[in-house]
Amino acid sequence: MGDSPYGRILIPVDGTEDALRVIRPAGELARVMEASVDFLYVSPFDESTDEGDASWLPASIVRPAAEEAQEIFTVAESLLPQEVARACHHRAGIPAEEILRFIDVMGIRLVAISGHKHSRVSGLLLGSVMQTVLERAHACVLVVGND
Structure with missing residues (x-):
């Protein structure tokens, strides 16, 4: 990594075209700055929501979240x-x-996120992830x- 204070760039991904368009x-910014990229996918739940060895979530629900994450990471990395x-x-x-x-735990200094076609008001009303992260x-x- 170079001497940039932005040695890591976080890119949240969810598999949508908007999120993938950021990559x-x-x-390219990461390449020029000699920074690394952290992809972050957030699902409603996975194995980590369970305590102990016994899972209360059926595998039909948990397994697809992990599989979906891996599919999204494969596309993102490509x-x-x-x-x-x-890192994923x-x-x-x-x-x-x-x-x-x-961002806080990992000490991330730069986040690249998709801007959806919302006005500020509609973003607030819709609870936009981008709006919350931005603020x-x-x-x-x-x-x-978007183009």
């Missing part, structure tokens, strides 16, 4: 320049809250707009 420009180091993280919970927690993150937020 190429953020990946869009990143090969020379950019990357799967968390369970409310997306905006988990993204904000990840509450203790990091710089790069919003990648």
